[in-house]
Amino acid sequence: MSDRDGSSGPQGLFETERLRDWTPSDWLAPLASDERALAQAFFDGETGQSLARALRARLDAGAVIYPPRPLRALELTPLKAVRVLILGQDPYHGPGQAEGLAFSVAPGVKPPPSLRNIYKELARDPKLVPWEIPAQGSLQSWARQGVLLLNTCLTVEEGQPASHANLGWEVLTRQIVRAVAECESPVVFLLWGAHAQKTLTQALAQNGSQAEATGKRHRILTANHPSPLSALRGPQPFLGCGHFSLANDFLRACGRGAVVW
Secondary structure, eight states, rough: OOOOOOOSSSOOOOOOOOOOSSOOOHHHHHSOOOHHHHHHHHHHSHHHHHHHHHHHHHTTTTTEEEEEEEOOHHHOOGGGGGGGGHHHHOOSTTTTTBBSSTTBBTOOOOOOHHHHHHHHHHHOOTTTTOOOOOOOOOOOOHHTTTEEEEEESSSSSSSSSTTTTTSHHHHHHHHHHHHHHHHHSSOOOEEHHHHHHHHHHHHHOOHHHHHHHHHSSSSSEEOSSSTTTTTTOOSHHHHHHHHHHHHHHHHTTTTTOOOOO
16 A cells, blocks of 8 residues: 555545446546556556446445546656656545655645654665655655556545455556556656555566566665554664665766756
8 A cells, every 4th residue: 555544634735535336437547658558558457447337336335435537647747758656556545645656646735654763764764855845745746756656556535455455456566666667767666565566577487588677677675664663673673764865866876867856
């Protein structure tokens, strides 16, 4: 998930935002042609149709589902622009939180605990310019710089983390991860926690040569999940991992420029 600590109530201006209907055509319209084709093929296929039936049934039953635009990450970060891929699990499940970007909450919403630990890591990294922890938790500025903030499951029900896990979204998001791995331009994969690390392995499982090429062309950085339950645990504590400056060092060396975190 992007974070399972999304239990707090509305804190911003977006507490009424939710998924109202199953409308893939609306979600696909803002996408670039390559990711639109990839996602359209998924929605037209058997898994996509099964997912549609499941979500329509939950909506008809009155379930409150977030976020309102499940493909928001691809809207802001086209595949051809990806410089960094950060994988989460599923959207925040509190009212007004989810905005379709992993670890990010809607503008004006207080950062949840995992995001606060991400901010702490940025603030403590001595190789970054002095970095002040913001009061709000939207990471849209990262997304617009080529940081793909992708959850492996793209919807969730209010107050029920992982409620839409294994309904089919993971098939699409593994395809997206595979497409990023196939990019010729070097990309940094930031994989925090076992779920994110397993997702990359699964995405590349059908092609051993692609997995080998991914390791050579791209930079893969792993650590524990930034959740307070695991951020300080070994063998790879999140706090102190230095991933943000390591990512920028790699991107500079490849001529792709640093991210302004």
